[in-house]
């Protein structure tokens with residue numbers, strides 16, 4: 456497939472100071488807005504040797520802005536364009552200024568059938584400076600696995616899931632069906648996990664509308680100790696816990712969840728599994744989210 460990883464994430468927010476504090480002092484990302492000559496309405500946060508991985512744009516709403524998907528080459532990006540055209544999905548090429556603003560060589564934009572905005576790009580422009588975390592996070596697990604994973608709403612589920620698998624070439628990793636009550640009349644909502652590299656999932660689709668445009672975004676650190684240190688910083692910064700520590704049954708991630716300034720959750724984890732040979736990987740249907748932990752009821756408490 457032409458798409459290789461989740462390359463960057465764009466967030467629209469009315470809370471730029473809160474994002475600066477949260478991203479740097481809790482998540483441990485480096486604010487590189489000045490280095491990238493950002494205007495007063497834009498924040499860039501760095502995780503690794505990419506110039507940045509998060510862009511926060513000032514807005515009057517708080518919502519996921521876009522997912523940026525990395526391809527390996529100009530031909531890879533053209534393959535994405537050709538696949539979109541063949542499927543009749545509208546897209547537009549970004550201008551040279553658009554590409555420069557993203558620190559990439561070329562990009563295109565499209566929306567998925569549930570309305571989430573996406574970009575595909577190639578040719579990250581990087582000076583390979585190392586991340587200098589303001590709170591001493593050694594590094595994040597990125598590289599070929601991309602920046603982490605994103606879970607987005609897909610109320611138009613059948614069209615959206617087949618768009619990602621049949622048009623963009625994602626593979627299905629596993630699936631869940633979720634109910635929030637014991638009411639037999641409550642329809643099950645599908646939650647499908649998809650891969651585009653060795654990370655168990657880079658994308659998940661949830662069959663529900665979400666006003667924030669995002670269910671959660673996951674970043675991974677090299678050790679459970681780094682996860683615990685982030686949780687200590689979360690407590691010190693008075694950031695709301697939305698899911699207790701636990702280990703997921705599908706990607707084996709040991710993680711907790713916290714509320715970002717934009718209202719969706721950030722999952723902060725370690726020990727996520729990778730899959731080298733997807734041809735010999737059996738898709739499974741999980742009936743539980745986690746082996747242990749991950750009490751999400753805390754997110755609904757005041």
Ligand SMILES: [Fe+2]
Pocket residue numbers: 604606671673722
């Ligand atoms: Fe997750």
